[in-house]
Amino acid sequence: MDIPTTTATDKPRPTFVTGAYTALSRRNLTEATCKKWGYQIADVDGEQAQVANYRSRDGKLVGQKIRFANKDFKVRGELVGLYGQHLWRDGGRRVVVTEGEIDALSVSQAFEHKWPVVSIPHGAQSGKNHVAQALDWLERFDEVVFMFDMDDSGRKGATECAALLTPGRAKIAELPLKDPNDMIVANRSQELVRATWDARDYRPDGIVGAEELWNKINEVNNAESKPYPYKMLNDMTHGLRRGELVTVCAGSGIGKSLFCREVAYSLLQAGEKVGYIALEESVRRTALGIMGLHVGQQLHLQKEIEPEALRPTFEETVGNGRFFTYDHFGSCDSDNLLNKIRYLCKGLECKWIFLDHLSIVISGFDGDDERRLIDNTMTRLRSLVEETQCGMVLVSHLKRPPGGGHEEGAVTSLAHLRGSHAIPQLSDMVIGLERNQQSESDANQTRIRVLKNRFSGDNGLAGTLHFNNKTGRLNESDSKMFTTDNNNNQTVGSPDPF
Numbered sequence: 001m002d003i004p005t006t007t008a009t010d011k012p013r014p015t016f017v018t019g020a021y022t023a024l025s026r027r028n029l030t031e032a033t034c035k036k037w038g039y040q041i042a043d044v045d046g047e048q049a050q051v052a053n054y055r056s057r058d059g060k061l062v063g064q065k066i067r068f069a070n071k072d073f074k075v076r077g078e079l080v081g082l083y084g085q086h087l088w089r090d091g092g093r094r095v096v097v098t099e100g101e102i103d104a105l106s107v108s109q110a111f112e113h114k115w116p117v118v119s120i121p122h123g124a125q126s127g128k129n130h131v132a133q134a135l136d137w138l139e140r141f142d143e144v145v146f147m148f149d150m151d152d153s154g155r156k157g158a159t160e161c162a163a164l165l166t167p168g169r170a171k172i173a174e175l176p177l178k179d180p181n182d183m184i185v186a187n188r189s190q191e192l193v194r195a196t197w198d199a200r201d202y203r204p205d206g207i208v209g210a211e212e213l214w215n216k217i218n219e220v221n222n223a224e225s226k227p228y229p230y231k232m233l234n235d236m237t238h239g240l241r242r243g244e245l246v247t248v249c250a251g252s253g254i255g256k257s258l259f260c261r262e263v264a265y266s267l268l269q270a271g272e273k274v275g276y277i278a279l280e281e282s283v284r285r286t287a288l289g290i291m292g293l294h295v296g297q298q299l300h301l302q303k304e305i306e307p308e309a310l311r312p313t314f315e316e317t318v319g320n321g322r323f324f325t326y327d328h329f330g331s332c333d334s335d336n337l338l339n340k341i342r343y344l345c346k347g348l349e350c351k352w353i354f355l356d357h358l359s360i361v362i363s364g365f366d367g368d369d370e371r372r373l374i375d376n377t378m379t380r381l382r383s384l385v386e387e388t389q390c391g392m393v394l395v396s397h398l399k400r401p402p403g404g405g406h407e408e409g410a411v412t413s414l415a416h417l418r419g420s421h422a423i424p425q426l427s428d429m430v431i432g433l434e435r436n437q438q439s440e441s442d443a444n445q446t447r448i449r450v451l452k453n454r455f456s457g458d459n460g461l462a463g464t465l466h467f468n469n470k471t472g473r474l475n476e477s478d479s480k481m482f483t484t485d486n487n488n489n490q491t492v493g494s495p496d497p498f
Contacts, residue, residue, distance in 0.1 A: 014077040016064055017042045019051055027102060028184045033109045037084060039101065042066075044074075052101040054079045054121070055086045065121065067099065079121040082134045084108075088116035091140030096173075096196055097131070097161070098180055099124050099148040103279070106180040107147065107196070110189040115196075116141070124148050124374025127269045131161040145199045147173040147180060156177075162202035171199035226352075226391075229266040230476045232463030233448050236345060237429060238456055240267075240350055241389045245357075245382060245425055249396045249416070250433035251406025255446055255467065255474065256395050257281075257289075259433060260354050262394060262474050265293045267352050273322045275390075276346035277337070279360045281461035283325045287318045296471035324348050334361050334377055338384060355381075357395035359418060378422040396423055398432075409436030414451050428454045431462075446474065 021035040021043025034040070035288040038053040044066055054063035054077070063077035064268070083101050098104045104119035111117070118134075120127040131138065138144050146161050148154035155473055162170035173195045177183050183192040204210065206393070225239030238353055240246065250256045257278065265273050268290070278286045284301055291310070292299040294317045299305065317323065326340050344350040361377055385392050398416040406412065412432025414424045424430055430452035444467040450459045464477040 014063075016061060016076060017044055017051060017066070019043070019495045021236050024050075024102075026185075027106070027181055028187070029102070029105050029109060029181075033105050033113070035107065036113055037087070037101075037420075038106050039105060041086060044068075054081070054083060056080060057086055069198065081137075082118035082130060083121060084118045085134065085137065086120075090137060091139065092116060094143040094145060094196075095141045096145045096147055097138075099127070099154055099157070100179075103147070103180040106184040107192065110180075110192045111196075120161075120282060120404040124153045125155040128160040128164060131164055132318070135164060139169070143171055143199075144169055145171045145173050145196055146202075147175070147196065147199075149179045150175050150498075151178065159202070159205075159284075163204065165202075168201070170202040170438055172202050173199040178266055190276060226270060226272065227268060229262050230448065230465065232462050232476070233450070236412055236456070236460075237431075237453060237461045239395075240352070240391050241455070243385060243389045243430040245385050245392045245394060245426065246429040246431065247394045247396050247417075247427040248431050248433065249412060249451075251398055252411075253407060253437060254433050254435045255465075257356055257448075258431060258467070258472075258474055259465075260395060261286075261289045261293060261395055264352070264354050265290055268317060268320070268323055271322070272352055272388065273348070273350045275324045275341070275348070276340070276351035276352065276356075277326045277328070279423045280357070283327045286325050287314075291317050291322070292472050293317075296473060298472035299475060324350060332374075334380070338380055339472070341390075342388065342427075345384075345390045351390055353390050353392045353394065355394050357397065358423070359397040374418075377428045382426040394427070406434065407437050409434060409439070412449055412451060424452055427452060444469070445477070 004313045018423055019040035021031055021039075022041050023029065023031040024034065024039075038055070040051045040053070042049055044051075044124050047068055050067045052065040053061055053069070054065065056062050060075075063075065063079045065079060065083075066074040066076065068074075071386050075413055084104050088095070095118065096104075096107050098117065098119045100123070101119050104117050108115075108117040120130045122130070130491040144162075144165055148161075158172050162172055175183060175195050176191065177186060177188070180192055183189065183195075185399070198301075201209075225241050226238045228234045228237065248256050248259060257280075263324060268406045276286055276290075288299040291313045295313050299310075311338040314496075318325075324344055326344075328337075341353055341355070344353060358374070358377065381392065381394065384390075397413065397418050400406075401410050401413070401416050404410050406416075412434055414430060417430075429450070430451040432451050434447040435443070435445065439445075446465040446467065448462040448465065450462045453459050465474045466477045467474055
């Protein structure tokens with residue numbers, strides 16, 4: 001029945017309800033547990049309801065959380081502090097914080113009511129506010145174990161709450177079932193107790209401890225590199241790796257796109273899934289370029305193509321179910337583009353992404369706006385590579401160097417990358433291509449220069465490629481065509497291919 005209460009102040013006291021202590025059979029909670037916690041069954045507005053009584057530190061009833069059978073809630077008074085806080089002395093070895101009152105009763109019962117347990121009043125989303133209000137009390141314990149629901153909201157809430165405490169004090173428990181009461185209902189009390197002892201130390205995102213570090217070391221050791229199609233480049237870089245961003249740079253018309261198609265084609269032939277985004281050409285041109293490498297013909301130059309004759313080539317390359325591209329319809333919005341790349345990686349399980357090229361993504365901007373956009377785009381691409389663990393090959397243009405341009409065979413340099421320092425800083429590998437388009441004898445010779453190599457540190461010239469006009473292929477020239485000095489920078493002792 002309802003018992004009216006009054007106060008001497010102008011503010012009226014809430015009307016609290018009283019009920020009976022009884023076992024909650026569906027929750028597998030005993031009458032003794034409910035009595036310990038003051039958890040009652042009462043008649044409220046003509047309906048049976050569960051009542052969680054909130055008390056001040058001196059035991060005075062200050063609020064009630066009333067739960068009806070349809071899971072609706074009502075609150076009378078104020079839900080001050082953490083639920084059950086008045087039951088325990090201040091400080092000690094360990095306290096467990098749960099996401100709900102029933103979960104608090106469940107953990108307490110599993111420990112035979114010998115260890116402090118409390119609950120936040122309003123769920124994981126507002127948990128950090130309540131923990132902040134009770135921080136002085138929680139800080140008196142050596143360990144504070146957050147045992148929230150095993151869903152996204154609960155995990156996020158536990159992390160937010162743990163971040164409020166002194167470093168080293170907070171722990172986060174993991175359960176095999178959704179929440180502590182599910183463990184009690186399944187008669188797995190001992191596992192619930194064990195989960196408390198085994199709770200892991202909270203560390204902010206990105207901080208790696210010894211055990212995780214060892215696992216990451218093993219991941220690196222077990223990470224398989226995929227070879228480039230060119231031996232000298234492969235020897236210097238040790239191949240392509242997932243989780244790395246490779247930037248290919250050169251002047252206009254040097255052959256960056258053809259180089260990328262050769263690399264993509266080699267990955268397809270190795271059975272890998274490839275996502276290929278070419279922003280300056282149609283998907284038809286991209287597909288014909290890959291197919292042309294397979295048959296040794298420049299198919300895009302052919303005026304007439306017989307579909308039936310081309311079908312086997314299609315099925316062996318871009319039609320084999322491992323090649324995906326993006327018909328951008330002239331739209332290169334960076335947000336939309338990154339979403340497409342994420343889908344290629346996560347939805348279609350592409351392990352390798354080719355983006356040709358960065359400059360068109362940020363086209364239309366000048367000066368500081370361009371530099372800021374490059375910084376932003378490169379940061380997001382780098383994060384996307386880390387998130388998806390894809391291997392990304394990115395094409396970037398170069399700014400014109402003093403003197404002769406790259407189209408006349410100028411040596412590439414990190415300083416020539418267009419825009420800002422974000423491109424070389426955020427790339428794991430930077431590969432420059434050099435070709436003298438105006439040379440009468442060597443216009444089809446392309447030098448590969450490794451400008452940055454985070455993996456092994458080996459930089460410098462990495463081979464010469466010859467473009468075959470008949471087949472449309474970039475073939476590696478004899479590696480003896482030139483040698484390098486001790487710094488692996490300059491050709492000496494043999495003719496410069498330019």
